[in-house]
Amino acid sequence: xxxxxxxxxxxxxxxxxxxxxxxxxxxxxxxxxxxxxxxxxxxxxxxxxxxxxxxxxxxxxxxxxxxxxxxxxxxxxxxxxxxxxxxxxxxxxxxxxxxxxxxxxxxxxxxxxxxxxxxxxxxxxxxxxxxxxxxxxxxxxxxxxxxxxxxxxxxxxxxxxxxxxxxxxxxxxxxxxxxxxxxxxxxxx
Numbered sequence: 643x644x645x646x647x648x649x650x651x652x653x654x655x656x657x658x659x660x661x662x663x664x665x666x667x668x669x670x671x672x673x674x675x676x677x678x679x680x681x682x683x684x685x686x687x688x689x690x691x692x693x694x695x696x697x698x699x700x701x702x703x704x705x706x707x708x709x710x711x712x713x714x715x716x717x718x719x720x721x722x723x724x725x726x727x728x729x730x731x732x733x734x735x736x737x738x739x740x741x742x743x744x745x746x747x748x749x750x751x752x753x754x755x756x757x758x759x760x761x762x763x764x765x766x767x768x769x770x771x772x773x774x775x776x777x778x779x780x781x782x783x784x785x786x787x788x789x790x791x792x793x794x795x796x797x798x799x800x801x802x803x804x805x806x807x808x809x810x811x812x813x814x815x816x817x818x819x820x821x822x823x824x825x826x827x828x829x830x831x
Contacts, residue, residue, distance in 0.1 A: 723731055723738045731738040 719738055723740055729740050
Protein backbone atom coordinates (compact mmCIF):
# COMPACT_ATOMS: atom_id res chain seq x y z
CA UNK A 643 0.00 0.00 0.00
CA UNK A 644 2.83 2.36 0.72
CA UNK A 645 4.22 1.77 -2.78
CA UNK A 646 0.85 2.74 -4.28
CA UNK A 647 0.63 5.92 -2.17
CA UNK A 648 4.21 6.82 -3.06
CA UNK A 649 3.52 6.28 -6.75
CA UNK A 650 0.31 8.36 -6.54
CA UNK A 651 2.15 11.08 -4.59
CA UNK A 652 4.85 11.17 -7.28
CA UNK A 653 2.21 11.46 -10.01
CA UNK A 654 0.51 14.28 -8.12
CA UNK A 655 3.82 16.11 -7.64
CA UNK A 656 4.62 15.76 -11.35
CA UNK A 657 1.15 17.08 -12.29
CA UNK A 658 1.53 20.05 -9.92
CA UNK A 659 4.98 20.87 -11.33
CA UNK A 660 3.64 20.77 -14.91
CA UNK A 661 0.69 22.96 -13.90
CA UNK A 662 3.08 25.46 -12.28
CA UNK A 663 5.20 25.56 -15.46
CA UNK A 664 2.10 26.12 -17.58
CA UNK A 665 0.94 28.92 -15.28
CA UNK A 666 4.33 30.66 -15.53
CA UNK A 667 4.29 30.20 -19.31
CA UNK A 668 0.83 31.81 -19.47
CA UNK A 669 1.99 34.87 -17.56
CA UNK A 670 5.12 35.07 -19.70
CA UNK A 671 2.82 35.13 -22.74
CA UNK A 672 0.96 38.05 -21.14
CA UNK A 673 4.24 39.96 -20.77
CA UNK A 674 5.00 39.18 -24.41
CA UNK A 675 1.60 40.62 -25.38
CA UNK A 676 2.35 43.83 -23.47
CA UNK A 677 5.69 44.07 -25.25
CA UNK A 678 4.01 43.63 -28.63
CA UNK A 679 1.34 46.24 -27.85
CA UNK A 680 3.97 48.74 -26.67
CA UNK A 681 5.86 48.12 -29.89
CA UNK A 682 2.69 48.90 -31.87
CA UNK A 683 2.27 52.16 -29.93
CA UNK A 684 5.89 53.14 -30.67
CA UNK A 685 5.42 52.32 -34.36
CA UNK A 686 2.23 54.42 -34.48
CA UNK A 687 4.05 57.43 -33.01
CA UNK A 688 6.97 56.98 -35.40
CA UNK A 689 4.61 56.81 -38.39
CA UNK A 690 2.76 59.90 -37.16
CA UNK A 691 6.05 61.80 -36.86
CA UNK A 692 6.95 60.90 -40.44
CA UNK A 693 3.56 62.06 -41.70
CA UNK A 694 3.76 65.31 -39.71
CA UNK A 695 7.20 65.94 -41.19
CA UNK A 696 5.88 65.33 -44.72
CA UNK A 697 2.96 67.72 -44.14
CA UNK A 698 5.29 70.39 -42.74
CA UNK A 699 7.59 70.07 -45.77
CA UNK A 700 4.60 70.41 -48.09
CA UNK A 701 3.38 73.51 -46.21
CA UNK A 702 6.84 75.10 -46.33
CA UNK A 703 7.15 74.50 -50.06
CA UNK A 704 3.63 75.79 -50.71
CA UNK A 705 4.12 78.92 -48.59
CA UNK A 706 7.59 79.80 -49.90
CA UNK A 707 6.21 81.13 -53.17
CA UNK A 708 3.48 83.05 -51.35
CA UNK A 709 6.06 84.59 -48.99
CA UNK A 710 8.17 85.71 -51.97
CA UNK A 711 5.12 87.49 -53.43
CA UNK A 712 4.45 89.19 -50.08
CA UNK A 713 8.04 90.43 -49.85
CA UNK A 714 7.89 91.85 -53.41
CA UNK A 715 4.66 93.69 -52.59
CA UNK A 716 6.18 95.02 -49.34
CA UNK A 717 9.13 96.47 -51.30
CA UNK A 718 6.68 98.21 -53.67
CA UNK A 719 4.76 99.70 -50.72
CA UNK A 720 7.97 100.91 -49.05
CA UNK A 721 9.16 102.51 -52.29
CA UNK A 722 5.76 104.23 -52.64
CA UNK A 723 5.76 105.81 -49.13
CA UNK A 724 9.43 106.89 -49.43
CA UNK A 725 8.69 108.45 -52.81
CA UNK A 726 5.83 110.45 -51.23
CA UNK A 727 8.15 111.60 -48.39
CA UNK A 728 5.40 111.00 -45.85
CA UNK A 729 5.48 109.32 -42.44
CA UNK A 730 1.93 107.88 -42.63
CA UNK A 731 -0.44 107.12 -45.49
CA UNK A 732 -3.98 105.97 -44.68
CA UNK A 733 -5.48 103.63 -47.29
CA UNK A 734 -8.84 101.81 -47.31
CA UNK A 735 -7.22 98.42 -46.63
CA UNK A 736 -4.50 99.55 -44.22
CA UNK A 737 -1.99 102.17 -43.20
CA UNK A 738 1.55 102.63 -44.45
CA UNK A 739 4.01 104.05 -41.90
CA UNK A 740 7.66 105.02 -41.75
CA UNK A 741 8.94 105.40 -38.21
CA UNK A 742 12.26 105.10 -36.43
CA UNK A 743 12.41 102.20 -34.09
CA UNK A 744 13.88 102.79 -30.60
CA UNK A 745 17.50 101.88 -29.97
CA UNK A 746 18.27 98.40 -28.63
CA UNK A 747 21.04 97.17 -26.39
CA UNK A 748 22.41 93.65 -26.21
CA UNK A 749 24.97 92.24 -23.80
CA UNK A 750 27.47 90.35 -25.93
CA UNK A 751 30.03 89.43 -23.21
CA UNK A 752 28.42 88.96 -19.83
CA UNK A 753 31.69 88.58 -17.86
CA UNK A 754 33.17 91.85 -19.05
CA UNK A 755 29.84 93.64 -18.55
CA UNK A 756 29.49 92.42 -14.97
CA UNK A 757 33.07 93.45 -14.04
CA UNK A 758 32.36 97.07 -14.90
CA UNK A 759 28.63 97.29 -14.27
CA UNK A 760 27.33 99.63 -11.62
CA UNK A 761 24.09 99.32 -9.63
CA UNK A 762 22.31 101.49 -12.16
CA UNK A 763 22.83 98.92 -14.94
CA UNK A 764 21.94 95.69 -13.16
CA UNK A 765 18.95 94.29 -11.30
CA UNK A 766 19.50 92.12 -8.25
CA UNK A 767 16.84 89.46 -7.74
CA UNK A 768 16.43 88.34 -4.13
CA UNK A 769 16.86 84.67 -3.33
CA UNK A 770 13.89 82.45 -3.81
CA UNK A 771 12.87 80.18 -0.94
CA UNK A 772 11.42 76.78 -1.71
CA UNK A 773 11.27 73.52 0.26
CA UNK A 774 14.13 71.04 -0.09
CA UNK A 775 12.47 67.64 0.30
CA UNK A 776 15.77 65.78 0.82
CA UNK A 777 16.75 68.10 3.69
CA UNK A 778 13.28 67.77 5.24
CA UNK A 779 13.54 63.98 5.14
CA UNK A 780 16.99 64.16 6.78
CA UNK A 781 15.66 66.59 9.41
CA UNK A 782 12.88 64.16 10.31
CA UNK A 783 15.41 61.54 11.45
CA UNK A 784 16.27 63.58 14.56
CA UNK A 785 13.35 66.01 14.94
CA UNK A 786 9.58 66.01 14.94
CA UNK A 787 7.57 66.68 11.77
CA UNK A 788 7.59 70.43 11.00
CA UNK A 789 4.30 72.30 10.61
CA UNK A 790 2.95 72.13 7.10
CA UNK A 791 4.69 68.84 6.35
CA UNK A 792 2.87 65.55 6.00
CA UNK A 793 4.72 62.27 6.05
CA UNK A 794 3.17 59.75 3.67
CA UNK A 795 4.15 56.18 4.31
CA UNK A 796 5.38 54.31 1.26
CA UNK A 797 2.85 51.93 -0.25
CA UNK A 798 3.39 48.70 -2.08
CA UNK A 799 2.88 49.08 -5.80
CA UNK A 800 2.89 46.86 -8.85
CA UNK A 801 5.41 47.45 -11.65
CA UNK A 802 6.94 45.54 -14.51
CA UNK A 803 9.96 45.76 -16.83
CA UNK A 804 10.32 44.30 -20.27
CA UNK A 805 13.53 43.34 -21.95
CA UNK A 806 13.85 44.75 -25.44
CA UNK A 807 15.19 42.65 -28.27
CA UNK A 808 16.94 45.55 -29.99
CA UNK A 809 20.16 46.94 -28.60
CA UNK A 810 20.53 50.70 -28.36
CA UNK A 811 23.98 52.15 -27.65
CA UNK A 812 25.28 48.64 -27.04
CA UNK A 813 22.87 47.98 -24.15
CA UNK A 814 19.41 46.49 -23.99
CA UNK A 815 16.77 49.12 -23.40
CA UNK A 816 14.34 48.40 -20.60
CA UNK A 817 10.84 49.78 -20.48
CA UNK A 818 8.14 49.42 -17.91
CA UNK A 819 5.22 51.00 -16.16
CA UNK A 820 4.01 51.37 -12.61
CA UNK A 821 0.50 51.55 -11.31
CA UNK A 822 0.03 53.97 -8.42
CA UNK A 823 -2.69 53.29 -5.93
CA UNK A 824 -3.27 56.95 -5.02
CA UNK A 825 -5.33 59.17 -7.31
CA UNK A 826 -3.44 62.33 -6.40
CA UNK A 827 0.08 63.20 -7.48
CA UNK A 828 2.38 63.97 -4.58
CA UNK A 829 6.07 64.76 -4.23
CA UNK A 830 7.55 62.16 -1.93
CA UNK A 831 11.22 61.61 -1.16
